[in-house]
Amino acid sequence: MALKYSRQRETIKDFLVTRKDHPTADMVYMNVRESYPNISLGTVYRNLTLLADIGEIARLRVGDGVDHFDADISPHYHFICSECGSVIDLDMDSLDHLIDTASDCFNGQIDGHVTYFYGKCSNCLKKESKGD
Amino acid sequence: MALKYSRQRETIKDFLVTRKDHPTADMVYMNVRESYPNISLGTVYRNLTLLADIGEIARLRVGDGVDHFDADISPHYHFICSECGSVIDLDMDSLDHLIDTASDCFNGQIDGHVTYFYGKCSNCLKKESKGD
DNA sequence: ATAAAAAGAGTAATTATTACTGTTTTGAAA
DNA sequence: TTTCAAAACAGTAATAATTACTCTTTTTAT
Numbered sequence: 577m578a579l580k581y582s583r584q585r586e587t588i589k590d591f592l593v594t595r596k597d598h599p600t601a602d603m604v605y606m607n608v609r610e611s612y613p614n615i616s617l618g619t620v621y622r623n624l625t626l627l628a629d630i631g632e633i634a635r636l637r638v639g640d641g642v643d644h645f646d647a648d649i650s651p652h653y654h655f656i657c658s659e660c661g662s663v664i665d666l667d668m669d670s671l672d673h674l675i676d677t678a679s680d681c682f683n684g685q686i687d688g689h690v691t692y693f694y695g696k697c698s699n700c701l702k703k704e705s706k707g708d
Numbered sequence: 709m710a711l712k713y714s715r716q717r718e719t720i721k722d723f724l725v726t727r728k729d730h731p732t733a734d735m736v737y738m739n740v741r742e743s744y745p746n747i748s749l750g751t752v753y754r755n756l757t758l759l760a761d762i763g764e765i766a767r768l769r770v771g772d773g774v775d776h777f778d779a780d781i782s783p784h785y786h787f788i789c790s791e792c793g794s795v796i797d798l799d800m801d802s803l804d805h806l807i808d809t810a811s812d813c814f815n816g817q818i819d820g821h822v823t824y825f826y827g828k829c830s831n832c833l834k835k836e837s838k839g840d
Numbered sequence: 841a842t843a844a845a846a847a848g849a850g851t852a853a854t855t856a857t858t859a860c861t862g863t864t865t866t867g868a869a870a
Numbered sequence: 871t872t873t874c875a876a877a878a879c880a881g882t883a884a885t886a887a888t889t890a891c892t893c894t895t896t897t898t899a900t
Binding site: 637639653655657658664666667668669671674675677678680681682683684685686687688689690691692693694695696697698699700701 | 769771785787789790796798799800801803806807809810812813814815816817818819820821822823824825826827828829830831832833
Binding site: 578580581582583600601602617618621622625641642643 | 857858859867
């Protein structure tokens, strides 16, 4: 099962790299289709899963029922706007010490943690203060 | 839209209260069906959503694609076993200071955070050390 | 008791995602 | 440079969790 090159996969990865908004599979599909008009949604899903499996991209499950994807695989946290659903990077230090804290009260093996923050993004706060 | 009593809802809540394993809608359905043989899955979903909306139970999205439900609404953290998928309570202090940390590097309003830990539960560790 | 609102049962529809099938592309070796 | 098996693709069908809809039953204020 050696990996073989595919233009579609390269295009998907290239697209993701340009984006900071953590697109869903469907958003990737709609955008990549502009350069590959008959790429299949299945191909998008397969390649996103493949890229995530080999660690070239990250799959984000932020609790909105849809998977988001991120070409930035450096450890970082995310904020999800409860209003508009946008997923925004947070530039804050890693909280790896949480694993130790959690390990102290658990008799299994803790390998990692997932944290995301929610609230209102600056855009939605702005809209709110204007009209409503 | 005043809330009216329903035996089905009471039964669902009562069942959840007895459980510490964070059942899914389907697990609730299968169990409640023993006392209400022709309760409908839709009724289970509707009531779980309703109870979560009024804050009587919590809906947990732990990233496995299925919603879990918890009658314990006190703030606490969860561990998810990567092996068997079980969701286990962690009795650790609340990490509310994380909100302040995150707020420092974000120009929107942060209302809360979701954190879960993953790894191997003691049961799966045990199995592993035996055979495999 | 009555009746409007709420809730239920049963079923259909939706949404995100995965699986399948037959065709095309890739790339290492002849 | 052809060859050919493995990998990837397009297109479509299937699955799984959840929500919506329709008509009937239950609840509860009057």
